[in-house]
Amino acid sequence: MNAKKMKEALREALPSVDVVIAYGPGFDPLHAEPCFIKDAGRVDDLILNPLCEHNLAGYLTSQKGRTAVVVKGCDSRTVVQLLQEGLVEREKVHLIGVPCRGVVSAKKVMAAIGHEKVLSAVFEADSLVVTTGSGEKRLPLMEVCPDKCRSCQYPTPLIYDVLVDEPLAADKPPESVYEDVEVLEAASLEERKAYWEKETGRCIRCYACRNACPLCVCQDSCIAETRDPHWMSQKSTVSEKMMFHLIHALHLAGRCTECGECERACPMGIPLAKLKRKINKDLKDLFGYVPGTSPEDRPPLSTFRVDEERIEEHKLP
Amino acid sequence: MPDVGERELRIVGFLCNWCSYGGADTAGVGRFKQPTDLRIIRVPCSGRVDPLFVVKALLSGADGVLVSGCHPRDCHYSDGNFYARRRLEMLKRFLPFIGLDERRFHYTWISASEGQRWQQTVTAFTRQIHELGPLARAEEALSL
Amino acid sequence: MRVGVFICHCGNNIAGTVDVARVAEETRKLPGVVYATDYMYTCSEPGQAEITQAIKREGLNRVVVAACSPRMHEVTFRRTVEKAGLNRYLFEMANIREHCSWIGEDKEANTRKAIEAVRMAVAKAMRDRPLYSSSFAVNKRVLVIGAGVAGMQAALDCAEGGLETVVVEKSPSVGGMMARLDKTFPTIDCSICILGPKMVDLVQHERIRLHAYAEVEEVKGYVGNYQVKIRKKATYVDWTKCTGCGECMEKCPGKNAYDHFNCGVSPTKAINIPFPQAIPKKAKIDPQFCRQFTKGKCGVCAKVCPTKAIDYEMKDEIVTEEVGAIVVATGYGLLDQERLPEYGAGRYPDVITGIQYERLLNASGPTAGHIVRPSDGIEPKTVVFVSCAGSRDKSIGVPYCSNFCCMYIAKQAILTKDHLPDSQSYVFYMDVRATGKGYDEFTRRAQEEYGARYIRGRVSRIYPKGKKMVVRGADTLLGTQVEIEADLVVLATAATAAPGASMLAEKLHISYDTNGFYVESHPKLRPVETNTAGVYLAGAAQGPKDIPASVGQGSAAAAKVLSLLSKDMLESDPAIANVNTAACVGCLKCLKTCPFQAIKEETLRSGKKVASVIETVCAGCGVCTATCPCGAIQLQHFTDNQILAEVNALCRM
C-alpha cells in the first residue's frame, strides 16, 4: 500500500472537497482509526497500511458536503451499492482507490497474542511482527487477515477517481468465495439450528454490528428498537436475538457487499456476515446478481421478471 | 380424507384478499373437507407479506407457514405477487441455513375460483407439517 | 379499549358445527373485550340493531363480528357500526363460516379454530385506527369493450342515461355473434332484424363514440379515472372516405381470404365488407391475402375506388380515451373443432359447426339461405345434429355446459324442416336443457311438430361412406348402438372463452376462472361486478349465455355504471399507504417497487428527503410496506403492527 501516493492524491483533492476521510494511528501500535481532516496540514498525520481494516465508505451517507474518501477494493463495492441505491451522489464523492492484497484483523492478532498490551507492530515481508511484554511474535498475514481477504475477488477498487498504486489482479479462486457458507450448508439441519442458536445466543444486543454496517440506512428508525412497528420485544431470549439478526440479514438481502464490518464490530465475535453471505449466494444463483459491482444494477428484490427462469413452482407431496 | 389425526399443530396462512382468501371461501362454500390446524391471516396482496412475518411466526410458535397469492400475471395489483415470488423464494432457500426445515414454509398461487386447489393445498401442507411434528423452540433447546 | 364481539349462528350454517356459545364465552376472557354475545342472524335487521344498541349501551369503541367471510358482509357491518357513530374502520370480521363451520364436521376442532379466529380479529381490532376517505372527482365517461348484443345494450343504456360512451369492437363491424345468427329461439325472430336497429342506434347516438376494428392496448388508472390506450388496427382503407359501395370487393382478384364473419363457410375477397348490414359499412383489407401486400403489385381496389379511399401505407393508430368506468362484454369463442378428431370436423366438408350452419340458413349468407352440402352443393335430406360437441367433457378440458346449444339445435332442426320439408333431422343429446321461459315448449315443438328425432346418447365416430357421413352413436334409451347415414352433420361445438380473454383480464386486473371466463365478484349478489372497482361484466364473457341473459346483463352493467357515475365525487378507500416522515430515511426503495407509481419523493421544510404517497393513485397493495426497512411507510388497516398482532395472537410462546 502506497501511503506516499495517497497523501499526494489527498493534497491535490483537498482544495476541492470539504472533508477527507482516511486512516490515522489508533490508541496502540496495532490499531488504525478512521480519521477526518479538513486542512492539508494534517495530511502527514495519516497512515496507510494493512492495519487499515475499516470500511470508510460507511461514513459517506452522513456527509453533507463533498467528501474525499480512501477506499480499498472491498470498500469500493459499498460505494457502488450506495450509488446504485441513490444514497450518495457520485459528484459529491472523490474516491482515492487503494489496491490491496489484504488487511490485518486486529481481533485475530489480539487473540493470537493472548490480548496482551501491544508495544510495537511492524510488517516484515508476508508477516506482522508484534512485540508485547512477553516478547516478540511473528504472525503470517494470511493467518491474521479477516476471512474476506482469503477469498478476495476485488483487490483493486471497482470505482475511483485516483488510483494510488498499480492495479492488482484477483489471485484467489472465485469458487473459494462461499466456502465457509458451503461448509455450514453441508451440516445437518439440527447442527445448523444448534450452530445459530449458540452463536446468536451470545448476542448482547449492543447493535454494534448494525451501527457499523455501511448499508443499514435506517439509522435511528431501526425496527429493532421502535414500537411502531413493534417487531421485537426487549426480552433477552434466543429467538428475539435471532429475530434481530434475521431482520438485519433480510434487510441486506441483495445489498450486502460483504465488507465484514458487522463482524469486525461485534464484541462477541458472532459470524454475522455468514447470514448475509448465504443470501448473496442464493441471489447470485437465482438472479446472477452480485451486490456492489455495477452502479446501474437494481437490487434483485426491488424488481422482478414476469417469467423467472430460475424460480420453479414448489409442489406439495 | 383431510383428517390428519393427532393433536392440532400451529399453522399460519397468509392469504391475499382477492384470490387465495376467496379460494378458501370457495372451498368452504363447496363444503370441501379440510384439516382445521391452519389459521388464516388476510392480507391485501401476497406482495404485502414481508418475509419477516414468516420468520416471526416460525420463531414465535408456528410449526408451519403458508403464503398464497394470485397466480402470476393475475395479481389484483398487477405486480404484487411478482415481488412476493422473489422474496419468498429467497426466504425458502434461506430458512434451512438457520436450521428451519424448508418444508415448514410453502408459498403458492391459488385463484378465487380454485376451491379444490385450496383444499388440496391446505390438506397436503397440514399433512406435511404433521409429518415433521411440532417445531422445537429455541427456548426449549436452551432451557438449562 | 372497549371491544364488542358478535358471534353469528347463521342459522345452522355456523351453529351446526361450531359451539358458538363457547366461542362467546372464551371471547369474554380476552383482554379488551367488554362484551361478547351470539346471535341467530347477525346480518339481519334486528341483528344489526343488536350491534348498534350494544355500541351505545356498552360504550364500545371497537366491534368484531364473527360470521361469514368479510368478502360477503364486511361492507354491510361497516355501515352498521358507522350508523352507531363508530368509524367504519374500527370494525373487524372473523370468518368462522367459510373457513370454520363449513370445512368439516368436527365440532370440537371447528370451535377451537373459531375461537382463535376471533382472538386474532380482536387483536387486530385493538390496533385499528379510524380512517377517513378523501373524495376525488370522477370522469363521467364509460368504456364498453365489445359490441356484441350485451355490449351494445350496455352502451345504449349508458348513453341514454346521459353518459359519454366509448365502444371498442375488435372486428370491423358491431353485432357480434348475434349478427351471424339466422333466427333466434324460442320465437324464430329474424336475428339481424331485431339486432340491426340496435346497431344503427349505436353508431347514430350522439353520446356514443365507436372504435371498430380496434383493441384495448393498455389500461391505467383507477375507478373514476381510467386512461385506456386503444389500438385502431390498420384497415388500409380511409373510412372517412369509404362509402361502403362494395366496388372494390367486386373487382378484387384476391378470392381466397378467410371469411371470419361467415366462419369460413366460403372464402371472401382480400378486401371485404363483412356483411351487407355491417355497421360501420366500410371495407378493410386482409394483408395476408392481398396481392398488393403478398406480391407487391395489384392495386385494383385503389384503381376502382370512386372516393380514392384505399391507402396501402396505413399504419395502426393508438388513441387514448379517459373514462370513469369500464364494461367488459367480449363475448365467447368456439371450441376448435380440430379438438374433436373422432368427428372429423375440418377433415370432412360435410361435418360443420352450428354457427356455420346458421350462415347456411341465413338469407344473406354465402348460400343465400339455401341449405346445401359444402362438399357438392346438393340439398341434404338427412341432417344429424350432435349436441355437447366438446361441452361437458372433462377429457378435452370443457367440463361445463355451453348453455344455449340445446336450444339452437332445436331451432336449427325446425328451420331445416322449414327450408327442406322432406328432410329428416336427428339430434344426439345428453340431456335437453331448456330451462328458459317458453324453452321447453320450443324443444318439444321441434320434436312433435317438426318431427326431429331426438336420440339420447353420445356420438362416438363420424365417418364417410360414399357420399354419406355415417354418424355412429349410442342410444342409451334403447341400449343399442345406432348408425345414421347423414348428408350433413352439424356439431354444437362448445362455447369457450373469447380468444385473448386472459390477456385482456391481465390488462384490466380482473380475474378469470380455469376456463378463461371472467370471474364476477359474487356469484349471487354481485353478478356483473368484478373485484376491480369500476370494471363490470356483461354477457358471455362471464360464462356462456343466451341472448336474453346477455341483454339483461348488459342493462345490469349499465345500471351499475350509471349509479357509480351519478356521483360527482367518489370516496377513496382510506386503507392506503401512509408515510411516517419522522421515521422515513428517504431511501425510496418503496418508490422503486410501487406497482402504481403512487409514491413520489418529497423534501420537507427541514430539507429532509422523504417518500410521500399520492392518495388517489395508491391502490393499497402494501408492496411498499413490505419493502420499507424501517417500517416508515405503513399500509393503513394492514399495518405491520396489526399483522404482527394477529401473528402474536396465534403464536404465543
Added chain:
Amino acid sequence: MTGKRSYAYYEGCSLEGTAAAYDASVRLVMESLGVGLEEPPDWSCCGSTPAHATDHLLAAALAARNLAIVEGMGSNTLVTPCPSCLSALKKAHGRMAKNRVFKEEVNGLLDTPYQCTVAAKSALQVIYEDIGLEEVARPVTTALAGLRVAPYYGCILNRPPALACFDDPENPVSMDLILKAVGVDVVDFAFKVECCGAAFGVPKAEMVHRLTAKVLDMALDAGANCIAVACPLCQQNLDLRQGQVNAALGTSYHIPVFYFSQIMGLAYGYSPGQLGIDKLIVSADALIGTRGPVEKSSAAAEAGKKEAV
C-alpha cells in the same frame, strides 16, 4: 445419414410364430434403411393380455424385466413391431416412472431392477420419426403400380394418446405417408383405427365377423384393393377370417392384408418369399404381379421428399 442407427429390437411372441413374416419384413426393411437391430439376450414375455388380465403387478414385472435387460445393453430405445408388446412395455414404464411405490414393488420382483430409462417405440414410429420420409424413399427400386392400399392402424398402436404419444389417435397418418413415400397409392380410409374385433375371436365369433366385414367393406368402399397393417392380431384377423366372414355373411371379400413392412420390402426390391408374402392366406400374387423396376430419383423418391417437407 450420419453414422449407423442401432436399436434394441424386441420381437415378442407373435413375431416368432404367426407373424414371422412381419419380423422378417421389418428386419429386411431396417437393413435397407441402414438401421441395426439388436435382440435383447434372454428376452421374455412382454406381459400383455394374458398376463395383465390376471395380475397387473406380474404384467408390469414381465415388461420391466425386458426393459431392464435393454438397460443392461446400454440402450435407451427399444423397438417393437407389435402394438400389444408396445403398449404393455409403455404401460409398465409409464406407471413405474410416475409411481415410486409401484416401481419399488415391481423391482422387488426382479433380479435386475428397472431404472426407467428406456423409451419403447413401434417400428412404425421409428421409421416415421427417427428415420424420416426422405430416407424411407431412398432405397426404393420397385414400382408397385397395382396397389391401392387402405392403411389400417388398429386400436392400440397410437392409443391411448397419453400413453402412446405418437401420431393422431383418431386420424393417424404415419403409415399413409410412409407408403406414399415408397411410391404406393394410398386411399383415404375412414376406419384406420376402427376395432377389428380380434380380441373376441374366440368368445364372440359372429360379432367379430361383423366388425371385420365392416373394415373390409370400408376398404373396398374407399377404392382399395389391399390393406396394410402394423399389428399381428389385425393381420391375422383380417386375413385369416376373410373366408369365415364370407361363409358367415355370404360375402365374397378377397382383399390381401399386408404388413406395411412387407409393402416397403417389395418397393425395396425384396422377393415376396423373403418377405413372407407367399404365406398370406388371401393371396396377393395377382396384385404384386404387376410390379416393375423404377430408375432412381423416380416419382416415388420425389413423393418421399415432398411428404418429408
